[in-house]
Amino acid sequence: MALTGLEIYKNLPKTNCGDCNFPTCMAFAMQLAAKRVSLDQCPHVSEEAKATLAEASAPPMRLVKIGKDKNPLEIGQETVLFRHQEKFHRPTGIAIKLKDNLREGEIDKEVEEINGLKFTRVGEEISINLIAIEHTGVSAEEYARLVGKVKEKSNFPLILISPKPEVIEAALGVSSEGNPLIYVANKENYEGMASLAKKYRCPLCVEGKDLEELAERTAEIKKLGVEDIVLSIDSDRAMDTLQDLTRSRRLALEKKFRPLGYPTITFTTEKDSFQEVGQATTYICKYGGILVIEGKKKWQILPLLTVRQNIYTDPQVPNAVEAKLYEIGGVSSNSPLIVTTNFSLTYFTVEGEVTNSKIPTYISVVETEGLGVLNAYAGDKWSAEKIGKTLEEQKVKEKVGHNSVIIPGLVAVFRAELEEDFGWKVLVGPEEAARIPAFLKNEWKVN
Amino acid sequence: MTIPDVKQKWANPINTVTIGAAKEGGGTRTHTISVGGSTTLPFLHFEGEIPHRPVVAMEILDIVPEDWHPLLSKYFSDVWDNPGKWAKKCVEEFGADLICLRLAGCDPDGKNQGPEEAATAVKSVLETTGVPLIIWGCGNDDKDNEVLPKCSEVSAGERCLLGSITEDNYKTLVALCKADGHKLIAESPVDINIAKQVNILATDLGLDAEDIVIYPTSGALGYGIEYVYSIMERGRLAGLSGDKMWAMPILCDIGKEVWKAKEAIVSQNEVPQWGSQEERGPLWEATTAYVYLLAGTDILIMRHPKAVKEVKKYINKLIV
Ligand code: B12
Numbered sequence: 068m069a070l071t072g073l074e075i076y077k078n079l080p081k082t083n084c085g086d087c088n089f090p091t092c093m094a095f096a097m098q099l100a101a102k103r104v105s106l107d108q109c110p111h112v113s114e115e116a117k118a119t120l121a122e123a124s125a126p127p128m129r130l131v132k133i134g135k136d137k138n139p140l141e142i143g144q145e146t147v148l149f150r151h152q153e154k155f156h157r158p159t160g161i162a163i164k165l166k167d168n169l170r171e172g173e174i175d176k177e178v179e180e181i182n183g184l185k186f187t188r189v190g191e192e193i194s195i196n197l198i199a200i201e202h203t204g205v206s207a208e209e210y211a212r213l214v215g216k217v218k219e220k221s222n223f224p225l226i227l228i229s230p231k232p233e234v235i236e237a238a239l240g241v242s243s244e245g246n247p248l249i250y251v252a253n254k255e256n257y258e259g260m261a262s263l264a265k266k267y268r269c270p271l272c273v274e275g276k277d278l279e280e281l282a283e284r285t286a287e288i289k290k291l292g293v294e295d296i297v298l299s300i301d302s303d304r305a306m307d308t309l310q311d312l313t314r315s316r317r318l319a320l321e322k323k324f325r326p327l328g329y330p331t332i333t334f335t336t337e338k339d340s341f342q343e344v345g346q347a348t349t350y351i352c353k354y355g356g357i358l359v360i361e362g363k364k365k366w367q368i369l370p371l372l373t374v375r376q377n378i379y380t381d382p383q384v385p386n387a388v389e390a391k392l393y394e395i396g397g398v399s400s401n402s403p404l405i406v407t408t409n410f411s412l413t414y415f416t417v418e419g420e421v422t423n424s425k426i427p428t429y430i431s432v433v434e435t436e437g438l439g440v441l442n443a444y445a446g447d448k449w450s451a452e453k454i455g456k457t458l459e460e461q462k463v464k465e466k467v468g469h470n471s472v473i474i475p476g477l478v479a480v481f482r483a484e485l486e487e488d489f490g491w492k493v494l495v496g497p498e499e500a501a502r503i504p505a506f507l508k509n510e511w512k513v514n
Numbered sequence: 515m516t517i518p519d520v521k522q523k524w525a526n527p528i529n530t531v532t533i534g535a536a537k538e539g540g541g542t543r544t545h546t547i548s549v550g551g552s553t554t555l556p557f558l559h560f561e562g563e564i565p566h567r568p569v570v571a572m573e574i575l576d577i578v579p580e581d582w583h584p585l586l587s588k589y590f591s592d593v594w595d596n597p598g599k600w601a602k603k604c605v606e607e608f609g610a611d612l613i614c615l616r617l618a619g620c621d622p623d624g625k626n627q628g629p630e631e632a633a634t635a636v637k638s639v640l641e642t643t644g645v646p647l648i649i650w651g652c653g654n655d656d657k658d659n660e661v662l663p664k665c666s667e668v669s670a671g672e673r674c675l676l677g678s679i680t681e682d683n684y685k686t687l688v689a690l691c692k693a694d695g696h697k698l699i700a701e702s703p704v705d706i707n708i709a710k711q712v713n714i715l716a717t718d719l720g721l722d723a724e725d726i727v728i729y730p731t732s733g734a735l736g737y738g739i740e741y742v743y744s745i746m747e748r749g750r751l752a753g754l755s756g757d758k759m760w761a762m763p764i765l766c767d768i769g770k771e772v773w774k775a776k777e778a779i780v781s782q783n784e785v786p787q788w789g790s791q792e793e794r795g796p797l798w799e800a801t802t803a804y805v806y807l808l809a810g811t812d813i814l815i816m817r818h819p820k821a822v823k824e825v826k827k828y829i830n831k832l833i834v
């Protein structure tokens with residue numbers, strides 16, 4: 068959070084000695100507020116003032132890192148309550164939960180299944196981010212062995228779940244260098260958990276029966292020297308969790324309430340697949356930093372990852388690809404030619420289907436200021452004329468040896484003009500990209 | 515530790531709109547359905563009142579659909595040649611709160627049916643079901659202006675929700691609603707100002723703001739949903755903050771969007787890495803609904819019975 072010059076000034080020595088190369092403390096404070104100088108330029112500032120200023124200028128929600136090298140995850144440091152106000156910065160980390168009652172042979176299978184939970188959407192690979200391992204009954208050594216095994220088989224950072232410090236410590240023994248997240252410090256165990264978090268330098272989840280108790284506990288834990296804290300917001304009922312997530316986000320951002328100025332972790336509790344996705348969607352949209360789920364069927368994870376991708380898209384940046392002639396596959400002069408817009412979602416959807424068809428194809432992407440087919444049409448960002456000119460500019464005729472172009476079914480109205488004014492033979496394609504492969508196979512012919 | 519209060523005091527509640535009229539209200543519905551009325555953002559019970567839960571309408575057509583996916587036809591093909599039976603099945607077997615009859619058969623580019631046929635469909639749905647009714651034209655302005663008056667007339671007093679008026683086409687429908695006591699869907703293309711403008715135009719003609727439901731357009735999950743989501747959130751915040759022209763309940767029409775999304779319609783054979791289509795299809799629709807619920811939708815129009823059932827079940831978990 069940015070401090071004003073006056074707020075900074077209050078903490079300076081107020082002697083106007085000039086050693087900072089500014090005539091007065093106030094002048095120096097103003098420069099600091101504008102972030103043009105750094106505090107150590109004043110040799111006289113007290114340790115206490117340094118701490119106060121550092122604290123006050125820290126962001127209202129802390130950034131917490133989990134994991135290292137391969138797939139690290141950062142959560143927190145969010146700045147708004149609604150995405151249109153700026154954007155949501157750090158996509159909810161999605162964790163799949165395993166229990167320690169897995170048998171030897173099952174572990175490999177489960178982890179392999181989890182490793183496979185990745186998809187490509189809009190040209191981006193989307194996947195889950197963490198594996199949570201819950202301790203229920205086995206001995207500390209057995210739990211540690213399981214943790215070691217999962218770590219070996221996958222690249223995801225881990226969440227270690229147990230209320231028993233000795234169990235966590237055993238697991239940290241084999242996994243701490245991977246910077247796992249510890250779950251959870253509660254009323255009974257927080258001192259033990261805090262000392263583990265400190266000793267192994269790992270982030271720590273904290274739990275309380277309500278937000279009041281949670282705030283007390285984070286304050287205590289901070290005193291014990293642990294700063295990388297994640298708030299556990301885990302009521303059984305989606306309704307309560309949603310409200311607590313909202314309150315904690317408001318407290319952190321609107322009230323700058325430090326004891327809750329951390330990212331959150333939530334858990335689904337529903338056993339039914341559809342209901343579980345309902346809960347999970349709620350927590351992704353509304354302020355979940357980490358979401359721990361049990362369901363890991365592909366048809367459950369795909370919509371969840373899509374929700375996350377959509378909600379965390381930056382609303383201020385037009386999502387556009389470069390407008391040019393793309394060659395998909397080993398094209399030749401006989402390959403089909405299709406046109407589309409430069410909205411990323413539109414382009415990648417079309418490109419994906421062209422790839423699926425296994426028919427090498429030219430895609431001429433028209434500059435439509437990042438708008439999709441109907442939006443570009445309704446917003447006057449493309450027309451038959453624009454397409455005709457784009458095809459000329461992209462020197463398409465030098466590449467293709469035919470005269471046919473396929474246009475999106477939603478803009479069939481462009482056909483006549485493209486044919487009459489630009490001499491193309493126009494094929495009106497389907498309205499949905501999913502039908503492009505069949506169209507290329509059955510309807511495309513060179514004219 | 516005491517923590518600061520983060521309850522917000524909003525200037526204005528969302529309007530309550532009641533759809534359907536029972537006997538005491540001059541209609542023949544077995545009950546009415548009210549939406550809106552909340553004094554806070556979606557599901558924030560700690561902050562305000564949420565007197566009415568979001569509801570789910572199931573979509574039916576006045577003709578046999580040509581392009582409905584097999585995952586849908588499997589539930590409806592035995593009844594979809596008859597709107598009355600189709601509606602009844604949706605209510606009795608699948609628990610629809612309301613029926614949305616879309617007059618697709620009137621489309622001049624399709625079957626081009628006339629006002630009489632449309633009115634017959636309306637009457638048959640009113641006869642076989644007791645739930646409140648949404649009647650939606652085919653989307654062609656001229657044709658809707660020709661067909662909807664008859665539909666409005668045969669359902670006069672039933673307090674249906676009629677759709678839809680736009681910036682360019684509102685006069686006929688506003689007049690009908692005032693004459694026959696219906697409510698109106700005000701449509702706008704994912705644009706916060708146009709949404710407002712339609713409401714201003716309609717209320718200037720004497721329609722009560724309480725007779726309007728906002729339809730800000732809908733996109734499916736993965737196909738532009740985030741744009742609509744944010745328009746809805748901004749609109750709802752404006753409504754609660756005192757903008758009377760955004761203080762209406764919101765409607766999302768998602769069935770028709772979802773059931774053209776690839777993730778809903780392609781088989782597991784074609785895309786093995788996406789898993790079971792039987793589950794994936796309805797879950798895509800349910801998840802689209804889950805997202806819109808958080809942005810403030812009050813009425814959802816949906817298609818798949820399983821998606822409808824699960825969404826209704828989940829709504830009950832967010833409402834005390
Ligand atoms: C998200 C959205 C927006 C976003 C923009 C998103 C973007 N970057 O394009 C915002 C909020 C900015 C917006 C603005 C507007 N919008 Co808008 N918007 C939508 C919405 C909800 C989804 C569109 C979308 O992204 N679809 C997904 C993409 C992937 O679809 P697509 O580009 O069509 O591509 C598909 C197919 O066409 C096909 N395809 C693509 N290329 C090709 C090529 C070939 C050869 C083939 C075969 C197939 C193919 O594959 C894709 C997947 O199937 C739709 C309503 C709806 N549910 O569709 C309205 C909609 C498109 N908007 C509409 C309008 C009117 C507008 C505005 C003019 C409103 C205004 N006055 O401000 C503006 C125009 C833009 C501007 N001037 O700024 C209208 C268009 C009406 C019409 N029929 O012309 C719609 C239909 C809403 C409505 N019912 O009124 N909109």
Ligand code: SF4
Nearest residue numbers: 083084085087092109
């Ligand atoms: S060096 Fe420090 S004390 Fe001296 S004028 Fe600058 S800010 Fe003030």
